[in-house]
Amino acid sequence: MAPHNPAKTAGRHAVVLAAGRGTRFKSRTSKVVHPLCGKPLLMHVLDRLHQVGVRRTLLVVGPQSKAVRQLAQDAPAGLNIEFVEQHEQLGTGHALQMASPHLEGMGGSLLVLYADAPLIRSSTLQQLLRLVEEEGADQALLTTHLEDPAGYGRILRDGKGQALATVEEKDATAEQKAIREVNSGFYCFRSESLLPALDRLDNRNRSGEYYLTDLLWIMREQGLKVATWTSHRPSETWGINDRMQLAEAERLMRREIARRWMAQGVTMLDPGSVLIDSTVEIGQDVVLYPGVILEGRTRIGPEATVKAYCHLSDAEVGEGALVDHCSVIRSSRVGAGTQVGPFAHIRADSRIGSNVRVGNFVEVKKSRIDDGSKAAHLTYLGDAELGKGVNIGAGTITCNYDGVHKNKTLIEDEVFIGSNSQLIAPLKIGKGAYVAAGSTITENVAPGSLAIARSRQENKLGWKPPKKRSVSRQDAKDAKCRKKGLPETN
Ligand code: UD1
Ligand code: CA
Secondary structure (H helix, E strand, C coil), X not given: CCCCCHHHHCCEEEEEEECCCCHHHCCCCCHHHCEXXXXXXXXXXXXXXXXXXCCEEEEEECCCCHHHHHHHCXXXXXXXXEEEECCCCCCHHHHHHHHHHHHCCCCCEEEEEECXXXXXXXXXXXXXXXXXXXXXXCEEEEEXXXXXXXXXXXXXXXXXCCEEEEECHHHXXXXXXXXXXXXXXXXXXXXXXXXHHXXXXXXCCCCCCCCHHHHHHHHHHCCCCEEEEEECCHHHHCCCCCHHHHHHHHHHHHHHHHHHHHHCCCEECCHHHCEECCCCEECCCCEECCCCEEECCCEECCCCEECCCCEEECCEECCCCEECCCCEEECCEECCCCEECCCCEECCCCEECCCCEEEEEEEEECCEECCCCEEEEEEEEECEEECCCCEECCCCXXXXXXXXXXXXXXXXXXXXXXXXXXXXXXXXXXXXXXXXXXXXECCCECCCCEECCCCCCCCCCCCCCCCCCCCXXXXXXXXXXXXXXXXXXX
8 A cells, every 4th residue: 555645644533433232242352352364353443544644543442341442552553542431332423422522622534433344445444534635525434335235224315316314224114224335334524523413413213322324414414515435345344243244254354365475476275274364474485285374473484385284373484494284383483494293383482493303293392492403203392492403312301390390401512312211300411412212311411421311221041931831621611610609510
């Protein structure tokens, strides 16, 4: 998107309505904190406002708004969010009325949006702003045409095509319900024109609510200019009222995200099965196999490959790395050319260097593994620091937990740990040292030495197994009878 013109955006403000009960969403928390492609619904809306240069934002919240208030702390700072409480949920119009004392004396243009409509494009918001700022409209509202308009307010127009009013579904006649043009719930007002109209809202309708949508006919009656802009991409106007609509929006946004990355040179073998959060970044020539999930602040370097059913969240994967099937990486970094998996689990706070190999059934937790080291099979590395060129044999375990504390294992460069060793932390194994296979190491190992900690093997020369006593058939029969308490058979 082209950067906005600061001269034009100096007086841009917004009111975001997020105080509704969200009854249809059936959630214990506000629906607007639920994620869509990894980002809360509300945050999508706030990001959009930031993109169009809004400088002051009034966020209308309900009484149980802790989660919403907390979330807003992560919003772009330039939005200058202020909270407005709506104690009773008496409708969208009432919610806007609650904000009106804060709007007093404010000039410029005012966007009014619902926090449950996260798919809007900033270019569409720009059109509403343009109608007010350049075409002199007192109110601009967004409409669209829906195949199935159920649940939305319908737009009533006169013979000349002028928008006269919005009628809510509950109040609509059968004839009005057949109208496919709906109110999308995005508005822009000339701030000065809004307040006098807002005072005139009432709740004489089927729901007994104050409808924001009544501002259309009220402003027209006041002789003010009301303009509409019609979106030809109905999906951008979707409001999320229930979980089915959330899933639909998720599907749509995921598809767009996948397309965006493919357009930038990412290969996806089955884009429909790949889930990429809106916050992820992917380099050129990356190959993603089916079922890959990339979440949060995950960054995939160029030419890396992520094979089927890997789940990466807040993971950083270096250039040319391979994350092989069914591996999980969380809040960790994996260097260039490194191979992880199949079936590896890299847990939080791990830093894995370049050209490292973390093989199948290896779990790494809060550990550092420096360049060129290998832990190829069946290993647990927890709270460990490995230098360069270390070789960890199959079945090695860092015993990091003594029941009270987590202890560290330090393994210096070029160390060789034989298979099936237990390294009981705290422990330091010096540079170039060897640990013999099957050892249980409890004490530090000096650089360049060999540690063996297992019982010595004993070979008994010429040993034969004890002879089995042969049992006659009659003896066996008698034994059976005795067991059952019967007399013996002869
Ligand atoms: C609203 C519009 C409808 C439009 C649709 C588009 C009204 C009366 N109707 O209906 O014309 O087609 O959006 O999606 O405006 N909220 C408050 N306080 C309240 C009530 C709601 O803050 O007292 C907030 C909600 O948190 C929500 C937003 O306003 O974010 C919209 O409310 P909702 O109940 O979802 O309105 P719709 O029935 O979808
Ligand atoms: Ca809604």
